[in-house]
Amino acid sequence: MRYISTRGRVEAKGFIDTVLMGLADDGGLMVPEQIPQVPVATLEQWATLSYRELLLEVFALYINDEIPREDLEQLVERSYASFRHPEVTPVKKINESLSILELFHGPTFAFKDVALQFMGEFYSYVSKKQNEIIHILGATSGDTGAAAIQGVRGKEGIKICILHPHQKVSKVQELQMTTVDDENVLNLSVKGNFDDCQKVIKDLFADLDFKGKHHLRAINSINFVRILAQTVYYFYAYFRAQESAGTKKINVSVPSGNFGNIFSGFLAKKMGLPIHKLIIATNENNILERFVKTGDYKPGDFKSTYSPSMDIQVASNFERYLYYFVGEDAAKVSEYMNNLKTEGRIVISAEDLQRVQQDFEALGASNEQCLELIQKYKAEYDYLLDPHTACGIAAYEAHNGADEVCVTFATAHPAKFDEAIRLVDIKQQFPAEIEQLFSKPQHQQVVEHDEAEIVRQLEAFYA
Template identity: 75%
Template sequence: MQYVSTRGHVKPKGFIDTVLMGLADDGGLMIPEQTPVVSSEQLQAWASLSYEQLFLEIFSLYINDEIPKDELRAMVARSYSSFRNKEVTPLKKVHDSLYILELFHGPTFAFKDVALQFMGEFYSYVSKKQGEIIHILGATSGDTGAAAIQGVRGKEGIKICILHPHQRVSKIQELQMTTVQDDNVLNLAVKGNFDDCQKIIKDLFFDLKFKGKHHLRAINSINFVRILAQTVYYFYAYLQVNQGNDKPQLINFSVPSGNFGNVFSGYLAKKMGLPVNKLIIATNENNILERFVRTGEYKPGDFRSTHSPSMDIQVASNFERYLYYLLNEDAEKVSAYMEQLKSEGKIVITGEDLLKVQSEFVALGATNQQCLDLIAKYKSEHDYLLDPHTACGIAAYEHAHMDGEVTVALATAHPAKFDEAIILCEIEQEFPEEIAKLLDQPQFQTVVELDEAEIVRQLIDFYQ
């Protein structure tokens, strides 16, 4: 298996080099040269596997034997040893047509843990094997930063700097990042929004001299290993729903999505042969992805702060990966579209291409009030407390559901991380001990202006 860039100007790379590259050197995103396809017989054989065993089977299709199986197995075991549920991503049945896949049982109570605890182990493995220091640099709308820091804090040979939008993440998200005082962690609170932070990260990774000199490595979902790790729970959920069924049924997935990485993982799983019926994209009032599916126009709009801050994103990084497949893997067309987005501020998909988009996705941008109403409704009617991002997913499920269908809605975070929204629903929740104890701890962060030069100065000081 080799990996290429969506823009076509990077020589094919192996798995480890692809992960280390992060953002492709030509500004594109790395994707597998071919997508491995899982047969129905192979899928059936996976039905009895544990989550960790399934992870190993899926990754073995992509890693070219670059990591010995026993070493990969040890990394996976360490990655999920800190999860509070032995199933890693347990499935809860709400009623006959709806299941909730709980992705928040990792150390930071968010779905990002599923991929980032493994990435921390992977970077530590590479650092030791290659004898090089690794400087991880990422932007977060809240959850990625906490999960990434937890995955690498205290690890020898690794330093991590995370940019987050100052006062635009939940208080618990902020505390999970900024109460970590390990010497290899730097938190920069940027006076801007997530898209501002993400643009700075991409600019620095595209500066190949700076990237090479400082051994920069990506932790955001521009890194393909994030995407691949997330495909595992789509397979796992499908196999759990259909356990014991003589005639396996197609499953819908409703996916809260801001940066398009989570739902793209579902798209990749479908390309691999997973029998997915609908992929439902759930966004909030920052609804660029809904508008794209509905009209074909991909155009960042006015930024809005919402009760689901992890999805307060207008520019979805992983959209380019989907565009590559939509355009039949034509890297020249992808490059032209991305240049048009940069110069004109939008791209428009029409005709057969738009019909293809609409055959592959359904989308809904839920309002703040819809999310609050659904949090209250599901607590009252099903005794299940949704976080506001998962509530967006439930809104999209209710919008797209048809009789006879079964949907798995992805619960991307524990509600304790977003108590500001839960309080508005007049619901009092009990915080898990790990979250409650954060409230009394000192914080370590540096507040900076939206100034790339100042951020670079902070990084250079940190790396020395």
């Protein structure tokens, strides 16, 4: 297995070099040259595997024997040792048509832990094995930063800097990042929104001299290993839903702001997992819903919502989908991405829109809908949704058919977003790990949305 760029101007790489590169050197995103196919007989064998066993089988199709099986097993064991549930990502049945995949049992109570605990162990492994300096640089809309920091804090040979939008993440998300006082961690609170932070990151990775000089490595979902690690729980969720679905088709509803989580499902489906509908759930920053319904991919006005991890207008991983949508034509991808840069939008034909709608359904939930659903599901099922998961439930209710069942992803524990929960007069008990955050001192630098200032902070940190 070799990996190439969506823009076609990078020499094919192996798995480890692909992960270390992060953003492709031509500005594109790395994808496998061919997507491995999983036969029906293999799917039947995989259906009884534990989460850890399933991850080993999925990764074995992609890593080119660059990591010995024994080493990979140890990485997996260390990655999920801190998860609070033995299944890693358990599936809870809510009613006859709905199950919820709980992705919040990791150390920072969010779905990002599933990929980033593994990624932290992977970077540590490579750093020691190749005597490689690892300087991780990333942006977060809330959850990525905490999970990434937790994955590498205190690890020798690794430094991590995370940019987050100042006062535009939940208080718990902020505390999970900024109460970490390890010397290898730098938090920059940027006066702007997530898209501002993300643009700085992409610009710095596109500066190949700066990237090389400072040994920059990516932790965001521009890095393919994030996508691959998330693909595993689509297989796991499907197999658990299959146990009670009977002859009904199985849909998946996914809260997704940066298109990484839903693209992982798209990859699983292309590998052969027979998901019926992939349903994209967004909030009022609904660029993905607009694209699926109109064929117009155009950033709109930024809105702060009760689901801040999806307060995103420019979805980084959309380019990966675009690559497969245009038949793996790198030149066409480059043309589309140049249109986005120069004209501020990508517009596809009515005929092409029909193809998009064969791949996805979508719904952008309003703030009011989210609050209503949090209240409804607590009252009817005694299940407390976080506001991102509530967006997923809204999309499930809109798009699940009579002969279908749906797995909706619970991407975060509700304790991370108590600001929204309290608006519907629900008082929740915080887990001890979250409760103790409020008494810890914070460590962060508040900076302007100024790339030069951010570079100065980075260079001082790396020195």
